Amino acid sequence: MDLQAQQGLMTTYREAWRSRGATAWVASALLVGFYCALYWTDWFEGPAAAIGLKNKWYLYGFLYCVFMVGGAVYYLRQHGNSRYNQLRIAVNVAVQVLLGFTLPFVMPMLGQPEFYFSYFWPLKYDYLFPDTLHSLPLYLSLYTILGTFVLAPVASLLWGKRWYCSWVCGCGALANTFGDPWRHLTSPSTKAWRFEKVAVHSVLLLAFFLLAVAIGGQMLNDKSEAFVQFSYSVKSWYGFAIGSVLAGVVGTGLYPVLGPRVWCRNFCPMAAMLGVLQKAGRFRIRVKPDMCISCGNCTTYCEMGIDVRSYAQSNQSFTRASCVGCGMCAHVCPRGVLRLENTWEQADDKVRQGLGAVDF
Amino acid sequence: MHIVIVGNGVAGTEAALEVRRRAPDARITVVSEETDHFFSRTALMYVAIGQMAHKDIEPLERDVYERMKLQRVRARATGVDLDKRKLLLAGGKEPLAYDKLLLCCGSRPRPAPWEGSGDLLGVGHLVTMQDLHWFTRELWGSEGHDQPERPWAHLDASTDDSPYRRRKTAAEVRGRPAEKACVVGGGLIGIESIEVMAAKGVKPTFLIREEAFWPIALDGTEAAWIAEELRHHGVDVRLQESITAVHGDDSGCITSVDTDKGSIDTDLLMVAIGVMPQTGWLEDSGLELEERSRGIVVDERLQTSDPHVWAAGDCAAVRWFNGWVRPEQLWYTGRDQGRVAAASLLGSEARYARGTWYNSAKLMDIEYTTVGLVNMGVDGEENWFHQEQGRVRSTTRLVHKDGVLIGFNALGRRWDHSILARWIEEKRSLAWVKANLNHARFDTEFVPPLQLPA
Numbered sequence: 001m002d003l004q005a006q007q008g009l010m011t012t013y014r015e016a017w018r019s020r021g022a023t024a025w026v027a028s029a030l031l032v033g034f035y036c037a038l039y040w041t042d043w044f045e046g047p048a049a050a051i052g053l054k055n056k057w058y059l060y061g062f063l064y065c066v067f068m069v070g071g072a073v074y075y076l077r078q079h080g081n082s083r084y085n086q087l088r089i090a091v092n093v094a095v096q097v098l099l100g101f102t103l104p105f106v107m108p109m110l111g112q113p114e115f116y117f118s119y120f121w122p123l124k125y126d127y128l129f130p131d132t133l134h135s136l137p138l139y140l141s142l143y144t145i146l147g148t149f150v151l152a153p154v155a156s157l158l159w160g161k162r163w164y165c166s167w168v169c170g171c172g173a174l175a176n177t178f179g180d181p182w183r184h185l186t187s188p189s190t191k192a193w194r195f196e197k198v199a200v201h202s203v204l205l206l207a208f209f210l211l212a213v214a215i216g217g218q219m220l221n222d223k224s225e226a227f228v229q230f231s232y233s234v235k236s237w238y239g240f241a242i243g244s245v246l247a248g249v250v251g252t253g254l255y256p257v258l259g260p261r262v263w264c265r266n267f268c269p270m271a272a273m274l275g276v277l278q279k280a281g282r283f284r285i286r287v288k289p290d291m292c293i294s295c296g297n298c299t300t301y302c303e304m305g306i307d308v309r310s311y312a313q314s315n316q317s318f319t320r321a322s323c324v325g326c327g328m329c330a331h332v333c334p335r336g337v338l339r340l341e342n343t344w345e346q347a348d349d350k351v352r353q354g355l356g357a358v359d360f
Numbered sequence: 361m362h363i364v365i366v367g368n369g370v371a372g373t374e375a376a377l378e379v380r381r382r383a384p385d386a387r388i389t390v391v392s393e394e395t396d397h398f399f400s401r402t403a404l405m406y407v408a409i410g411q412m413a414h415k416d417i418e419p420l421e422r423d424v425y426e427r428m429k430l431q432r433v434r435a436r437a438t439g440v441d442l443d444k445r446k447l448l449l450a451g452g453k454e455p456l457a458y459d460k461l462l463l464c465c466g467s468r469p470r471p472a473p474w475e476g477s478g479d480l481l482g483v484g485h486l487v488t489m490q491d492l493h494w495f496t497r498e499l500w501g502s503e504g505h506d507q508p509e510r511p512w513a514h515l516d517a518s519t520d521d522s523p524y525r526r527r528k529t530a531a532e533v534r535g536r537p538a539e540k541a542c543v544v545g546g547g548l549i550g551i552e553s554i555e556v557m558a559a560k561g562v563k564p565t566f567l568i569r570e571e572a573f574w575p576i577a578l579d580g581t582e583a584a585w586i587a588e589e590l591r592h593h594g595v596d597v598r599l600q601e602s603i604t605a606v607h608g609d610d611s612g613c614i615t616s617v618d619t620d621k622g623s624i625d626t627d628l629l630m631v632a633i634g635v636m637p638q639t640g641w642l643e644d645s646g647l648e649l650e651e652r653s654r655g656i657v658v659d660e661r662l663q664t665s666d667p668h669v670w671a672a673g674d675c676a677a678v679r680w681f682n683g684w685v686r687p688e689q690l691w692y693t694g695r696d697q698g699r700v701a702a703a704s705l706l707g708s709e710a711r712y713a714r715g716t717w718y719n720s721a722k723l724m725d726i727e728y729t730t731v732g733l734v735n736m737g738v739d740g741e742e743n744w745f746h747q748e749q750g751r752v753r754s755t756t757r758l759v760h761k762d763g764v765l766i767g768f769n770a771l772g773r774r775w776d777h778s779i780l781a782r783w784i785e786e787k788r789s790l791a792w793v794k795a796n797l798n799h800a801r802f803d804t805e806f807v808p809p810l811q812l813p814a
Contacts, residue, residue, distance in 0.1 A: 003725055003726075003727075003772075004727070004773075004774055004803060004804045004807060005722060005725060005727055006725075007725045008555075008558070008559055008725065009405075009406070009409045009411050009555055009556065009558075009559035010409070010410075010411045010559075011409055011410045011411070011559060011560075012410055012411055012412075013410040013411070013412070013413050014409075014410035014500070015410075019413075081725075082804060083804075083805075083806040083807060084804050084805050084806055087806060184416075189421065190421065288776055288777065288778065288802060289778050290692045290696075290778075291692065291718075291720055291777060292691075292692070293400065293402040293403075293691040293692070294370070294400040294402065294403075294419045294691065295400050295402050295403035295406060295412075295417065296400060296403055296412060296416050296417050296418075296419060297403070297406065297411070297412065299416070300411075300412050300413075300416040309419055310419070313419065313695070327804065327805075330804055331804070334721075334722040335720045335721070335722065335727075336720065336727050336729070336774035336775075336802055339774075339802055339803075339804060339805075340804070340805060
């Protein structure tokens with residue numbers, strides 16, 4: 001039977017591995033260690049070759065699928081009674097297995113480049129570099145340009161950034177499956193929100209800067225050796241600091257202690273860009289007036305650290321740039337106060353002000 | 361001007377914030393014995409099971425007292441001297457002089473009525489923060505996660521007769537947490553405590569005096585579905601069965617209850633038979649209390665019988681939409697009353713007037729919405745009922761009189777009560793409401809619309 005609301009109660013804080021107990025710290029240390037070894041050693045080349053994979057990155061892609069499927073099973077056991085959750089997680093897993101692993105694995109066998117259809121600039125920061133575009137077949141160059149400049153903005157205006165961050169993106173999909181047991185650990189404090197706003201938009205600016213430098217390096221290829229060198233070092237520093245440290249080691253390694261969206265919330269330039277578009281688009285979380293009991297399940301289980309309760313108890317339908325539209329706030333609400341919507345209509349002012357019980 | 365607010369629940373806290381918004385320079389003192397920080401009483405069940413931490417049920421960040429310049433007094437109010445305008449405090453504390461006093465002292469649980477049961481360990485309620493600590497320790501044998509720093513610090517000055525003192529548990533004496541439990545009282549707190557027990561793996565006996573669950577809100581078919589859901593979770597639902605006596609052992613722990621149909625062994629008895637205004641301390645003050653409920657009588661400006669005293673929230677007997685004068689023990693009415701009282705005591709022409717009645721709840725996993733006059737026995741009312749039994753299971757009941765919608769009661773799906781309330785106020789016909797019902801749906805995305813029979 002389909003139900004919309006959460007079934008049963010969760011014993012989240014009674015489970016040490018989910019509430020920063022010793023096991024959580026051990027798990028986090030293991031994940032951090034794994035990412036360090038993956039990025040900066042050759043340890044995984046042997047095991048990759050042993051199971052017939054070309055290199056350690058395919059092994060990583062394979063493990064990524066395995067962890068995501070395991071997480072999806074856990075997620076659906078806990079929240080799979082709602083159709084939104086069933087569909088979303090099914091799409092997550094399908095996109096990862098097909099576009100995130102199988103296709104990049106098969107394409108080189110057919111004489112095509114290894115290409116990831118589910119990633120776009122600025123998340124895949126080299127997909128708009130002149131030399132990347134130059135090296136790709138025309139159809140893929142067009143795909144990646146249209147993906148960044150047409151598909152992503154239009155879809156975000158129509159459906160909010162959730163179409164990407166919690167339906168398509170591999171990082172988001174891992175966070176919502178393998179990372180889901182820790183979603184309540186994301187801090188909803190004002191301090192964390194301030195940090196997020198500065199950090200995530202800084203990385204977006206850095207991504208633009210990196211692209212400009214890459215284009216400049218291409219244009220000055222024959223003219224300025226110094227600039228070309230500078231362009232190389234910017235690329236490699238960005239790759240190290242943003243691509244490896246923040247997205248991998250910190251972003252995934254700290255799941256068990258800081259929650260699953262550390263990367264998406266604070267550092268992902270794609271999320272920052274789509275967030276700006278989301279604010280201008282149709283997506284919003286609608287609040288049913290004067291029905292909130294301020295219990296705070298929404299805020300607790302928001303993986304982006306949005307204080308949903310503060311909007312719900314003041315009858316304010318809202319769109320926050322960081323919201324990835326996972327739908328969990330609406331799912332855990334015991335009074336059915338929240339609904340994710342795509343609409344250009346303004347919330348009725350009379351409704352927003354409540355039902356008229358208070359007559360000032 | 362010195363404004364003293366008794367109670368830091370939803371009414372008291374909303375009032376304090378509203379006073380600060382309107383009067384940046386007013387001196388505001390908030391008196392509370394229960395907790396240092398405002399918390400959501402409706403969320404106690406989530407902390408009891410571990411779905412939320414203590415801090416998660418606090419809607420405001422803890423620096424709100426400093427930010428909003430609210431002075432906090434940790435004490436229990438024991439009386440008011442209306443002539444001298446002083447609030448008396450327990451434990452020999454200096455009385456607090458006020459210019460205006462706002463009483464938001466809330467409810468207390470209706471005590472267990474069986475002889476000797478009040479002193480037995482393992483008998484309690486789920487209303488206060490101290491009840492939460494008690495219930496958590498009875499059920500788990502340990503406290504909840506993420507306690508506030510020094511959780512009992514605010515009780516340093518409390519006296520032995522305080523209702524907020526730390527309670528001993530039967531689990532401590534017995535040396536193991538509760539394995540068998542009884543819940544008495546067929547309302548919301550009863551079912552919430554059952555949800556907590558069920559999630560812990562304790563399958564309680566649910567004693568309901570009436571012939572169906574929650575008859576003031578549900579009809580036979582609706583109540584039967586809830587009972588079925590409860591039984592599905594392993595709850596032993598006993599209808600028309602009442603407790604006649606409660607028994608304990610030599611160490612003072614509960615061992616069994618007698619009912620009018622037999623005897624039940626138990627480690628824990630949750631008494632959820634309602635709440636009443638916490639106004640015993642005002643009995644001799646001279647403030648007018650409503651005769652039956654003992655709620656503080658207020659006018660539509662939420663002013664009491666004393667011109668310097670206002671009351672809001674669970675403790676106030678307000679005028680209902682249908683003319684009744686009694687407390688309105690809901691979360692959002694407490695919030696609204698707090699705001700109105702704040703405006704009113706600052707001299708603004710604020711009025712509190714409830715419009716169409718509405719409420720919602722979650723009964724185990726089944727969501728419930730009600731709007732307008734339901735189960736009120738209105739002369740000439742009829743009920744149109746529809747049950748959906750597919751992938752989505754739901755019930756929809758439209759109460760109408762002379763073909764005009766007067767009430768709405770639904771289980772299973774989500775509904776926007778504000779639209780339904782408007783339809784009732786606009787006196788929409790039953791036929792029109794049936795044709796347009798899906799416009800009032802608040803279901804999540806991808807849930808198919810409700811198909812009504814022609």
